Amino acid sequence: MARRPTIHDVAAAAGVSVSAVSKAVNGRYGIAADTSARILQVVKELGYESSLVASSMRSHRTGVIGVLVADFEPFSAEILKGVGSALRESRYDLLAYSGSRHADGATGWERRSLSRLSGTLIDGAIMVTPTVVTASVEIPVVAIDPHTGRADLPTVESDSLGGALQATRHLIDLGHRRIGFLGGRPDLRSASLREAGYRRALTDAGIPFDPQLVQVGMFLTASSREPARALLSLPNRPTAIFAANDLSAIGVLQVAGELGIDVPRDLSVMGFDDIPEAIQVSPPLTTIRQPMQRLGATAAESLIALLSGETSDAMRIQLPTRLVRRATTAPPAPPA
Amino acid sequence: MARRPTIHDVAAAAGVSVSAVSKAVNGRYGIAADTSARILQVVKELGYESSLVASSMRSHRTGVIGVLVADFEPFSAEILKGVGSALRESRYDLLAYSGSRHADGATGWERRSLSRLSGTLIDGAIMVTPTVVTASVEIPVVAIDPHTGRADLPTVESDSLGGALQATRHLIDLGHRRIGFLGGRPDLRSASLREAGYRRALTDAGIPFDPQLVQVGMFLTASSREPARALLSLPNRPTAIFAANDLSAIGVLQVAGELGIDVPRDLSVMGFDDIPEAIQVSPPLTTIRQPMQRLGATAAESLIALLSGETSDAMRIQLPTRLVRRATTAPPAPPA
DNA sequence: AAACGCTGTCAAACGTTTTCGAAAAGGATT
DNA sequence: AATCCTTTTCGAAAACGTTTGACAGCGTTT
Numbered sequence: 257m258a259r260r261p262t263i264h265d266v267a268a269a270a271g272v273s274v275s276a277v278s279k280a281v282n283g284r285y286g287i288a289a290d291t292s293a294r295i296l297q298v299v300k301e302l303g304y305e306s307s308l309v310a311s312s313m314r315s316h317r318t319g320v321i322g323v324l325v326a327d328f329e330p331f332s333a334e335i336l337k338g339v340g341s342a343l344r345e346s347r348y349d350l351l352a353y354s355g356s357r358h359a360d361g362a363t364g365w366e367r368r369s370l371s372r373l374s375g376t377l378i379d380g381a382i383m384v385t386p387t388v389v390t391a392s393v394e395i396p397v398v399a400i401d402p403h404t405g406r407a408d409l410p411t412v413e414s415d416s417l418g419g420a421l422q423a424t425r426h427l428i429d430l431g432h433r434r435i436g437f438l439g440g441r442p443d444l445r446s447a448s449l450r451e452a453g454y455r456r457a458l459t460d461a462g463i464p465f466d467p468q469l470v471q472v473g474m475f476l477t478a479s480s481r482e483p484a485r486a487l488l489s490l491p492n493r494p495t496a497i498f499a500a501n502d503l504s505a506i507g508v509l510q511v512a513g514e515l516g517i518d519v520p521r522d523l524s525v526m527g528f529d530d531i532p533e534a535i536q537v538s539p540p541l542t543t544i545r546q547p548m549q550r551l552g553a554t555a556a557e558s559l560i561a562l563l564s565g566e567t568s569d570a571m572r573i574q575l576p577t578r579l580v581r582r583a584t585t586a587p588p589a590p591p592a
Numbered sequence: 593m594a595r596r597p598t599i600h601d602v603a604a605a606a607g608v609s610v611s612a613v614s615k616a617v618n619g620r621y622g623i624a625a626d627t628s629a630r631i632l633q634v635v636k637e638l639g640y641e642s643s644l645v646a647s648s649m650r651s652h653r654t655g656v657i658g659v660l661v662a663d664f665e666p667f668s669a670e671i672l673k674g675v676g677s678a679l680r681e682s683r684y685d686l687l688a689y690s691g692s693r694h695a696d697g698a699t700g701w702e703r704r705s706l707s708r709l710s711g712t713l714i715d716g717a718i719m720v721t722p723t724v725v726t727a728s729v730e731i732p733v734v735a736i737d738p739h740t741g742r743a744d745l746p747t748v749e750s751d752s753l754g755g756a757l758q759a760t761r762h763l764i765d766l767g768h769r770r771i772g773f774l775g776g777r778p779d780l781r782s783a784s785l786r787e788a789g790y791r792r793a794l795t796d797a798g799i800p801f802d803p804q805l806v807q808v809g810m811f812l813t814a815s816s817r818e819p820a821r822a823l824l825s826l827p828n829r830p831t832a833i834f835a836a837n838d839l840s841a842i843g844v845l846q847v848a849g850e851l852g853i854d855v856p857r858d859l860s861v862m863g864f865d866d867i868p869e870a871i872q873v874s875p876p877l878t879t880i881r882q883p884m885q886r887l888g889a890t891a892a893e894s895l896i897a898l899l900s901g902e903t904s905d906a907m908r909i910q911l912p913t914r915l916v917r918r919a920t921t922a923p924p925a926p927p928a
Numbered sequence: 929a930a931a932c933g934c935t936g937t938c939a940a941a942c943g944t945t946t947t948c949g950a951a952a953a954g955g956a957t958t
Numbered sequence: 959a960a961t962c963c964t965t966t967t968c969g970a971a972a973a974c975g976t977t978t979g980a981c982a983g984c985g986t987t988t
Contacts, residue, residue, distance in 0.1 A: 377645050642943085651944080932985105948971090952966085
């Protein structure tokens with residue numbers, strides 16, 4: 257019955273034209289102060305709010321920034337908090353969208369989501385860990401931690417190479433020599449950088465690289481269990497595993513528990529990211545902290561700059577990582 | 593230059609009408625199979641994606657569920673994870689919106705956001721901790737932890753009263769008798785329930801209620817610092833404080849630190865919620881765990897049921913809480 | 929009397945979906 | 959083989975709720 261009032265309802269109730277209402281609501285020039293006041297009174301009585309969709313369709317400006325994610329998992333949730341806090345003082349609203357995971361074939365979710373929202377609805381976008389990263393001509397876009405190498409997009413990411421170096425060195429400093437690596441898909445930039453850091457740290461320490469000790473997961477807990485099991489079933493199994501992200505490390509922890517391997521006594525485990533969950537597992541995970549909220553906040557600030565007319569010049573911001581030592585790493589058990 | 597292709601571009605390129613393209617893309621009845629195939633080929637070549645905004649404006653169905661939050665803080669971020677996981681297997685996309693915090697006057701953000709998005713853009717909404725909670729006639733709405741009492745909306749919430757009882761009893765069991773309460777605005781339902789639980793536990797234990805020991809915060813860290821300071825500056829200050837949520841408890845921890853009061857030796861602190869941050873503060877916070885992700889998932893399931901035609905009957909789901917003991921509570925120091 | 933500034937209305941446009949009708953294509957009946 | 963009916967295929971146009979540029983009316987100022 258009492259459906260949402262439209263601008264037509266307001267116009268009819270106030271006895272003016274639709275365009276008059278539009279001008280009054282948006283404070284446009286070309287309407288008398290008292291008429292405007294009368295209209296706004298009616299607006300208030302009826303509880304009218306302009307439809308974001310309809311207005312955006314016509315005006316192509318909405319005052320909304322979109323964050324496009326594949327999924328609301330811990331990493332993107334942290335990003336979101338950062339973006340939110342950066343936008344809190346701005347005039348922008350925040351809209352986070354997780355698009356159709358199903359049926360997107362080869363194109364990837366990001367192209368589809370971006371295409372469906374851009375030009376309308378959102379004035380600018382932040383894409384979280386996109387795989388295909390092609391610039392949009394419609395609206396400014398900033399990428400956070402893009403998975404492919406050369407991005408023609410302004411990018412904010414953390415120092416994967418340096419972080420992986422820190423992680424591996426930490427294990428080496430503890431005395432480990434057989435260190436396994438549970439990576440992500442090697443076609444993803446952050447994954448390959450982390451592997452590069454792992455290998456460089458080994459080389460620096462004069463430890464020969466053993467391909468047996470490298471397995472690939474998919475940055476997910478479930479998909480890392482199998483490779484983790486492979487690593488831990490090796491005849492001469494590693495005394496430490498560096499997983500390319502925390503979710504994978506949690507997979508390692510699970511498998512180790514099932515195999516009766518005590519962490520950290522018999523096995524040290526390192527993660528990467530420091531998602532909130534890292535501290536909730538048992539034992540709490542030693543990891544490399546990515547400043548996820550700052551990643552989000554920085555991206556938001558960059559995007560706002562872009563929106564206010566600054567040119568991007570293929571900006572690329574890199575934020576430092578930090579070792580967070582908790583309870584999953586320890587010196588290796590002395591050889592029995 | 594290469595602006596996003598519209599349905600008109602596709603139609604022109606394929607040499608058919610706009611409506612033919614629409615039918616082909618949406619798999620509607622009334623188009624020949626080979627024509628459709630030809631059109632879809634062009635669609636792929638041009639990389640066309642229908643505009644969510646334009647299509648929703650006409651059809652009023654979008655396959656998108658909206659989560660409306662005041663802000664992306666830890667609590668709503670956890671909810672979001674839960675909603676996301678519940679929706680992962682469904683055919684719905686997820687859109688989270690944090691509306692204009694500024695200039696919303698008395699009406700509250702939720703009415704404005706809901707009004708701007710409903711009827712278009714989203715098929716159903718989940719409102720996180722809304723204050724004014726009036727049913728929308730446009731689309732189904734489920735509320736999570738609404739702040740006002742009588743909700744004419746289907747609601748999912750956790751057991752604030754029971755949780756507060758648990759919390760206060762825990763402190764009493766440790767031996768505390770002067771227990772402070774740092775509440776939220778008493779007009780908010782969850783806040784008053786938590787205060788009720790606090791008082792009932794005191795009564796049950798035969799401890800007289802002292803109004804001096806009750807202060808109101810605003811469920812935020814910053815806004816709880818002043819009341820926390822008041823509590824801790826009392827001549828006969830409490831040996832324990834139960835804060836109505838974790839963010840407030842973190843405020844208490846900060847103030848205690850500044851005043852040189854050692855937690856938990858000189859002061860025990862309890863929170864409520866168990867947000868990820870609760871474990872990251874030092875010392876880690878003892879708190880009452882709300883199953884936030886389950887709250888979100890349950891709300892999503894209820895909403896999907898509503899969307900597929902089930903009637904609500906003012907459904908009200910309550911989820912249990914659980915005491916999570918960490919390091920901010922201990923028996924009171926023996927009287928010096 | 930001409931020119932101007934201010935108000936307010938008209939109508940087009942934004943990119944879709946959907947209803948409806950027309951045209952075309954078959955099939956069946958003479 | 960011609961006619962009629964049914965079915966299929968396709969396009970024209972309206973509608974969704976807004977914004978905006980052009981324009982008309984009108985009282986003022988020169």
